[in-house]
Amino acid sequence: MGNNQEQCCAVPTIRMETKKLSVNYGANFGVKDVDLKMCTNQVTALIGPSGCGKTTFLRALNRMHDLNPAIKITGTALLDGENIYDTGTDPVVVRRKIGMVFQKPTPFPTKSIYDNVVAGLRLVGIRKKAVLDEAAERALSGAALWEEVKDRLKAPGGSLSGGQQQRLSIARALAIEPEVLLMDEPTSSLDPNSTTRVEELIQQLKNTVSIVIVTHNMQQAQRVSDYTAFFYVGEMVECAPTSELFKTPKHERTKEYLGGCFS
Amino acid sequence: MTAIHNAKLPAYCRAPGDKVFKGLVIAFSSGIILLAVSMAVILWLEALPTFRKFGFLHFIQSTTWDPVRAVHGAFPFIIGTLITSFGALLLAVVPALGLAVFTVEYAPKPLALIINYTVDLLASIPSVVIGLWAVFTFAPWMREVFYLPIYDYAAANLPWLLPIIGAPSNYNLVTATVILALMIVPYTVALARDAIRLVPADQREAAWALGATRVEVIFMAVLPYARTGITAGILLSLARALGETMAVAMLIGNANRLPFTLFGPAATMPSLIINEFREAVEPLHYTSIMGIGFLLFLLTICINLLAAWIQQRLMGKQGRIQ
Amino acid sequence: MILKLRYARDSVFRIMIALMTILVVLPLFIIILYVLINGGSAIRPDFFLRDLGSPIRAMTGQPSGLIHSILGTIIIDLCALFIAVPFGLSAGILMSEYPDNPLAPPAKLLTSTLNGMPAVLMGLLAYALIVKNSGGFSAIAGSMALAFVMIPIIARAAESSLRITPWSLRENGLALGLPRWIVITQIVIPAARPGLITGILIAFARGAGEAAPLLLTSFGNNYLSFNMSKPMDTLPQRLYSLAISPYKQWHVMGWGGAILLLFFVIIVFYVGRKMTAGMEARAEQKIH
Numbered sequence: 006m007g008n009n010q011e012q013c014c015a016v017p018t019i020r021m022e023t024k025k026l027s028v029n030y031g032a033n034f035g036v037k038d039v040d041l042k043m044c045t046n047q048v049t050a051l052i053g054p055s056g057c058g059k060t061t062f063l064r065a066l067n068r069m070h071d072l073n074p075a076i077k078i079t080g081t082a083l084l085d086g087e088n089i090y091d092t093g094t095d096p097v098v099v100r101r102k103i104g105m106v107f108q109k110p111t112p113f114p115t116k117s118i119y120d121n122v123v124a125g126l127r128l129v130g131i132r133k134k135a136v137l138d139e140a141a142e143r144a145l146s147g148a149a150l151w152e153e154v155k156d157r158l159k160a161p162g163g164s165l166s167g168g169q170q171q172r173l174s175i176a177r178a179l180a181i182e183p184e185v186l187l188m189d190e191p192t193s194s195l196d197p198n199s200t201t202r203v204e205e206l207i208q209q210l211k212n213t214v215s216i217v218i219v220t221h222n223m224q225q226a227q228r229v230s231d232y233t234a235f236f237y238v239g240e241m242v243e244c245a246p247t248s249e250l251f252k253t254p255k256h257e258r259t260k261e262y263l264g265g266c267f268s
Numbered sequence: 269m270t271a272i273h274n275a276k277l278p279a280y281c282r283a284p285g286d287k288v289f290k291g292l293v294i295a296f297s298s299g300i301i302l303l304a305v306s307m308a309v310i311l312w313l314e315a316l317p318t319f320r321k322f323g324f325l326h327f328i329q330s331t332t333w334d335p336v337r338a339v340h341g342a343f344p345f346i347i348g349t350l351i352t353s354f355g356a357l358l359l360a361v362v363p364a365l366g367l368a369v370f371t372v373e374y375a376p377k378p379l380a381l382i383i384n385y386t387v388d389l390l391a392s393i394p395s396v397v398i399g400l401w402a403v404f405t406f407a408p409w410m411r412e413v414f415y416l417p418i419y420d421y422a423a424a425n426l427p428w429l430l431p432i433i434g435a436p437s438n439y440n441l442v443t444a445t446v447i448l449a450l451m452i453v454p455y456t457v458a459l460a461r462d463a464i465r466l467v468p469a470d471q472r473e474a475a476w477a478l479g480a481t482r483v484e485v486i487f488m489a490v491l492p493y494a495r496t497g498i499t500a501g502i503l504l505s506l507a508r509a510l511g512e513t514m515a516v517a518m519l520i521g522n523a524n525r526l527p528f529t530l531f532g533p534a535a536t537m538p539s540l541i542i543n544e545f546r547e548a549v550e551p552l553h554y555t556s557i558m559g560i561g562f563l564l565f566l567l568t569i570c571i572n573l574l575a576a577w578i579q580q581r582l583m584g585k586q587g588r589i590q
Numbered sequence: 591m592i593l594k595l596r597y598a599r600d601s602v603f604r605i606m607i608a609l610m611t612i613l614v615v616l617p618l619f620i621i622i623l624y625v626l627i628n629g630g631s632a633i634r635p636d637f638f639l640r641d642l643g644s645p646i647r648a649m650t651g652q653p654s655g656l657i658h659s660i661l662g663t664i665i666i667d668l669c670a671l672f673i674a675v676p677f678g679l680s681a682g683i684l685m686s687e688y689p690d691n692p693l694a695p696p697a698k699l700l701t702s703t704l705n706g707m708p709a710v711l712m713g714l715l716a717y718a719l720i721v722k723n724s725g726g727f728s729a730i731a732g733s734m735a736l737a738f739v740m741i742p743i744i745a746r747a748a749e750s751s752l753r754i755t756p757w758s759l760r761e762n763g764l765a766l767g768l769p770r771w772i773v774i775t776q777i778v779i780p781a782a783r784p785g786l787i788t789g790i791l792i793a794f795a796r797g798a799g800e801a802a803p804l805l806l807t808s809f810g811n812n813y814l815s816f817n818m819s820k821p822m823d824t825l826p827q828r829l830y831s832l833a834i835s836p837y838k839q840w841h842v843m844g845w846g847g848a849i850l851l852l853f854f855v856i857i858v859f860y861v862g863r864k865m866t867a868g869m870e871a872r873a874e875q876k877i878h
Contacts, residue, residue: 542802
């Protein structure tokens with residue numbers, strides 16, 4: 006398993022890296038001893054059958070498991086060389102640097118589109134209208150939503166279509182200018198058109214943020230990502246540049262999964 | 269095939285059961301409709317002599333209630349009801365919400381269970397029992413610990429405050445309001461608690477993922493989402509406060525005249541009914557009390573309509589969530 | 591750094607809501623405590639054997655009690671329940687099983703309106719309908735007034751208990767060829783039974799605690815009476831009269847009566863909880 010890691014990130018800058026990261030619920034392992042490098046301005050896709058631990062791993066990257074006292078995390082996860090699980094490190098600060106977009110679009114329904122986007126900025130005390138306006142436009146443009154909503158920023162967040170809501174969620178995550186963006190199956194609840202738009206978006210976004218995306222759709226992984234890591238039963242089996250993994254997988258399991266033996 | 273055809277019940281056998289049952293259900297159901305309608309109609313009819321004598325609008329605005337001189341006006345009691353009810357609401361909302369948030373977001377399960385049981389039990393205690401305790405234990409204590417010191421201080425240093433505060437008597441507007449607040453807290457808590465529980469996990473997670481602290485998650489994602497349920501709780505509490513009779517009657521005295529002072533006696537519409545109905549010998553006195561009852565009925569209906577309207581507005585503003 | 595401020599704000603908030611919780615929860619225990627302390631001395635055998643009589647009895651130290659109030663409460667409340675259940679249950683059945691009937695929407699609206707109505711208004715209504723026309727205060731008027739209070743509560747509880755029974759019950763019954771009324775009475779209602787019983791219990795407990803409507807209808811009676819057409823005493827109404835009376839002995843008896851009422855309320859509360867817990871457990875099983 007060791008030598009696969011070298012191929013996983015060819016670009017010199019490593020943004021995030023995990024070393025023997027394990028997540029367990031009591032006696033069960035959700036994720037075991039994962040070593041993974043994720044590069045700057047690249048899209049890393051995590052694929053694998055249901056229950057393989059890819060989402061569990063993703064959520065460990067921004068300390069979302071902190072919310073569940075039954076979950077224990079061991080190993081290290083480094084952002085730009087610093088362990089986010091250090092005892093002195095504040096998870097709140099970690100989550101500002103590592104943003105997340107979820108499977109279901111979750112705009113705050115009682116807030117307007119504008120208020121949704123700047124919600125994260127307001128948290129840190131940014132109040133100046135000019136600053137917020139500018140950040141909102143930047144984030145919405147970055148999420149390819151600006152043109153569609155610029156005239157109705159005061160409309161409630163829930164009044165958008167599903168695809169638009171997901172782009173709003175992305176804009177909201179982008180507004181605080183994170184260094185890494187984690188995406189947990191972001192298009193699985195969207196219609197094909199919206200899916201395409203979001204996939205195009207991801208290609209543009211990687212120039213500003215490093216992206217780690219969990220997807221159960223192998224074709225999506227091929228379309229969208231630069232590197233792909235295959236998870237199986239809580240362990241990372243193989244990681245390689247995407248075209249390499251899909252064309253010439255090195256592990257039996259990977260071959261079986263890609264061949265559709267299980268899903 | 270023939271067996272099934274022959275097994276059909278004759279038409280006259282099946283129809284009666286359903287028809288009879290449905291008829292019975294409809295007949296008895298009209299009871300509740302009749303109840304509501306007759307309340308409006310009968311209260312109005314019983315109060316009619318008073319409305320005829322003083323004029324409906326004048327009756328509402330008149331501040332004189334003097335059974336001896338046969339002059340009746342409802343205004344003091346309307347004011348008393350509004351002051352005590354809204355005062356109680358103001359006192360009760362924040363603690364009630366705080367408790368709801370505490371039990372759902374912070375307290376460990378066993379503690380939350382105990383707290384919820386206690387609050388629900390508090391709601392079940394008969395108003396007379398609370399009134400009894402308040403009259404003999406709480407009111408004298410409040411007087412000792414708060415009213416007398418405040419009054420003495422005001423008398424010495426802020427004499428302009430005295431007309432508003434009034435001399436602390438055994439019957440006390442503030443005590444009644446505080447007890448009323450205690451009695452309506454469980455209603456806000458129950459509905460707010462349910463509303464907060466219903467907030468989906470992904471709303472909270474979205475807030476956490478933006479780098480919010482625990483309290484920020486509550487104010488950013490949980491409370492706004494739950495606002496319809498919370499508002500329902502608040503309005504339900506207001507409706508209960510308006511109609512709360514026994515404890516208020518026992519604490520507030522029966523001051524028929526405005527202005528009310530904070531530490532002195534006052535009156536509300538329900539307290540007036542209880543305090544004077546049994547002694548109302550004069551027909552005009554009786555019909556005027558009925559008039560107060562009719563106004564109380566109208567006020568309750570108005571609050572219900574207001575509640576429905578606010579719910580509509582809140583739901584409308586949210587849009588759909590995919 | 592501003593983050594420190596945010597965390598400080600978090601701590602302050604947490605302390606404040608913990609304090610608020612104590613502020614709300616404490617009074618219940620205080621009330622129960624004071625009722626027990628002050629009323630303990632009133633609970634003697636006489637309390638359950640004698641009626642009140644005139645104040646002279648209390649002032650001269652002759653034994654008196656509240657048996658007339660206790661029995662009166664039981665009589666009037668059971669009569670009220672007897673009257674209220676058919677009307678409330680029918681309204682619940684109408685709203686749940688026949689929602690297309692033109693009476694169902696007004697029934698829904700009025701049920702929720704009536705549920706928020708002050709009970710004292712029900713007393714005024716019963717007075718105008720019965721006491722005025724029958725020449726005097728009476729126990730039956732009191733029962734009617736309490737029935738007016740109970741009907742909306744039962745209607746709402748019945749409607750929601752019936753509504754949450756699975757639709758498949760009705761489908762299966764009808765598919766078997768059973769007439770609708772059999773499906774409702776033999777299948778749906780038994781399935782909703784725990785919720786219905788809890789609702790009726792709650793309505794009964796609410797009614798049993800009401801004093802205002804009874805003060806205006808059954809008025810009260812210092813002596814034991816079983817005559818439904820004459821005034822009859824009930825515990826909550828008696829508590830009020832005792833509390834506002836000038837006699838110390840009567841105050842103590844009031845506290846004693848409060849113990850009884852509290853006891854009754856806590857039991858009903860406990861039984862109600864047990865039933866809903868049973869319902870939830872059964873519902874969970876059904877899902878699995």
